[in-house]
Amino acid sequence: MRNLIPLAAIEVFVWLILLLSTFLISKVAFAISFGDATLIQRVATETARVAASGVIILIWLLVWKRVTDSYFWRTVSRRKATA
């Protein structure tokens, strides 16, 4: 199980980044408003908010991927070097 601690640490890291992302979503994505008087305005507001949130979530996933990739290849190359 000790071998899994780096992966568990990655989980905690991505969770913290997720919380940061939700903070960003609240400050950036949900600040977008085209009004809500008509149906078109409501659709535009919600779509823009979801799209902006989607971009933030995508950045979250890419950060996560970068961290995981670097962990994997570093661990594999270190193991090869010691073998």
Add this chain to the structure above:
Amino acid sequence: MPEFFQLTGIVVVFVTTFLVTFILTPLVARTMRAHKIVGKDVHKVSKSEIPEMCGLAILLGLTIGTLSYVLLFPSAVRETAAFIGTLLIAGFIGFVDDLRPLSARIKPLLTAFACLPILLLGTYTPFPVIPLLGPVRLTIVYPVLLLPIAIAVTSNAVNMMDVMNGSMAGTVGIISLAVTAILFISGETTPAVLSAGLLAAMLAFYYFNRYPAKVFGGDTGSLGVGAALGALSILGRIEAVMIVALIPHIMNAFYGLASVRGLRERREIRQRPTMLLDDGKLEASAEKRAPITLTRLILAKGPLGEREIVQGMMFLTAVSSILAFLTYWITVVGKT
């Protein structure tokens, strides 16, 4: 509903679902073997043949178990029907996929339709609760876009985790335990009861599916179970909590897809993420173009047996379930 009735519901559904799934799994396995519906246990040197599609027992167990709850508490009929409907539609797509493999692009699209019972019965709240932000109004985008995506993502992520003996039942069992507790604490009675049913089905199925597996759930089981998790997140309004609980599944699915650049069936991917050694252990492939799955990540430090890999997956799911609890707590604190 008073706490006593809530607990009664949980106990009734848990016991019924567990017993039905536990009794039906070997019967379904026998039927599948008789009809030569078997799959190779690819992570064993012996490559023995194991009955496939035994996830049918999970679907039947959960359906009968949750229906027993409606008999006791008829007021829960709408939410229960939405849950069973979603489970069965996704399970049926898995059933078709098991008999005649669907394309990797069609399958997620079809599973999105499993959200129809939730949509048609109106058992969703278009105000998802976001940590640090609270409920947000998405009255149009939620039913049109987010609801189908939620079901498609959870069902396919769980499906992609069903690669080792006991990996799907073990990890979903841990998540459903955490989710049952969270829903119980938050006072979401019916979703808590349905989640307890899912936990019971996973425990009963894990008994037969754990290493060395005597049955395989097939896509029938994994797509159905994944859709059930998605349905619980919507019915119980714990969308963000469920995303956190599913971190290992998302990690497995997203990295697998990102490293092979798009949606592809396992059969289409030439570079395998792992290699089976002569002593029965698995080793991470050093091939640059092979998908970086959760199994390959767990094997980064050296070869392991299948049992240890699944224990690793369950450990990581336990960590994500604790984080899901913390997310729920942050959400509650944010609301007050």
